[in-house]
Amino acid sequence: MPRAALAGVTALHAAGLTGVHGDGFVHVAAPKSSRPLPPPSGVRVHETRRWRDDDMITAGINRSRPEVAAVQASLWARSDREAALYIAATVQQRLASADDVAAVLERVQRDKRRRLLGTVVDEVRGGAHSINELDFAALCRRRGLPEPDRQVVVTRAEGRAYLDVRWRRWRVVVEIDGVGHLQPDRWIDDSLRHNEIALSGDVVLRVPSLGLRLDPSPYLDAVARALERAGWRPG
Numbered sequence: 054m055p056r057a058a059l060a061g062v063t064a065l066h067a068a069g070l071t072g073v074h075g076d077g078f079v080h081v082a083a084p085k086s087s088r089p090l091p092p093p094s095g096v097r098v099h100e101t102r103r104w105r106d107d108d109m110i111t112a113g114i115n116r117s118r119p120e121v122a123a124v125q126a127s128l129w130a131r132s133d134r135e136a137a138l139y140i141a142a143t144v145q146q147r148l149a150s151a152d153d154v155a156a157v158l159e160r161v162q163r164d165k166r167r168r169l170l171g172t173v174v175d176e177v178r179g180g181a182h183s184i185n186e187l188d189f190a191a192l193c194r195r196r197g198l199p200e201p202d203r204q205v206v207v208t209r210a211e212g213r214a215y216l217d218v219r220w221r222r223w224r225v226v227v228e229i230d231g232v233g234h235l236q237p238d239r240w241i242d243d244s245l246r247h248n249e250i251a252l253s254g255d256v257v258l259r260v261p262s263l264g265l266r267l268d269p270s271p272y273l274d275a276v277a278r279a280l281e282r283a284g285w286r287p288g
Contacts, residue, residue: 056106057083058115060099061129064122065143067114073142076131082117099129103160120149124157127170134267136166137173141263144177151178169266176231176263189218189229189265196273197287198280201227216250223283224255227276231262256283 059067060082062075078097083089084104092098108121117125123143130136144151155174161167190201205219218227228247247257256279260272277287 056087056104057081057089057098058109058117060117061122061126062139064116065119065126065139065148067116068119068122068148070119070142070146070148073138075126080125080129082125099125101125108157118149119143120153120157123149123154124161124170127173128161128164128166130166133166133169136170137263137267140170140173141177172266173263176266189227189260192265192269192273193276196277198273198277199285219255220280220283220285223280223285225276225279225283226250226255226257227260228257229260229262229265 058064058081059079061080062070062073063078063080065073066075077095079095081089081092081096081098082101082104083098085100085102087100089098089100108118110116110118116122120143123139126139127136130139140154143149144154151174155171155178158167158170158174161170193199193201199220201218201220205216205221206213216226217229219225226247228243230243247259251257258272258275258279265272
């Protein structure tokens with residue numbers, strides 16, 4: 054197969070991606086109309102118009118560069134959730150920068166996931182487009198949940214704590230985590246703070262902003278259950 058290369062999640066694994074499993078196939082990219090031979094069992098060949106020779110690493114087995122492979126894997130993913138995971142994991146594991154992934158994504162003009170992937174790149178870049186407390190409150194209203202208090206200040210023995218969302222009456226707290234919260238120092242600080250809040254009697258729910266963008270329903274279900282257990286009733 055001329056000018057073929059490992060691509061998508063297969064190329065990401067070759068670059069060192071860990072903790073993210075693909076669909077069990079070996080993914081290979083080839084230029085559009087290159088007429089590749091029928092692949093062996095377990096191999097999927099993707100003919101692409103976006104083929105560029107400088108997108109490839111040619112040392113050893115030809116493979117897509119990580120930023121290119123991340124976009125390929127996301128476009129070929131089985132679900133939006135899986136697509137978002139490929140982008141986030143590639144950047145978090147420092148195989149490619151968010152800016153490099155964004156530059157590759159700009160070449161994609163026609164794909165149903167283009168807008169979603171742009172949002173995911175903004176999330177992992179730490180941009181200003183993540184779901185904030187106002188967006189979450191709007192989701193709660195559409196679901197029929199009570200209006201929450203936002204940016205609540207609580208005083209603890211160790212000092213003040215700022216909570217994203219809290220229902221004072223029912224003592225339910227929601228913390229909306231951007232990707233930056235996965236950094237080790239913030240993750241440790243958040244866990245200690247939330248343990249103290251929980252020990253004081255509040256229920257603390259952690260909600261990833263990216264999860265809200267992909268599918269808010271299971272997170273809102275959890276909020277509703279927490280409120281109902283504390284005595285709230287719909288209507």
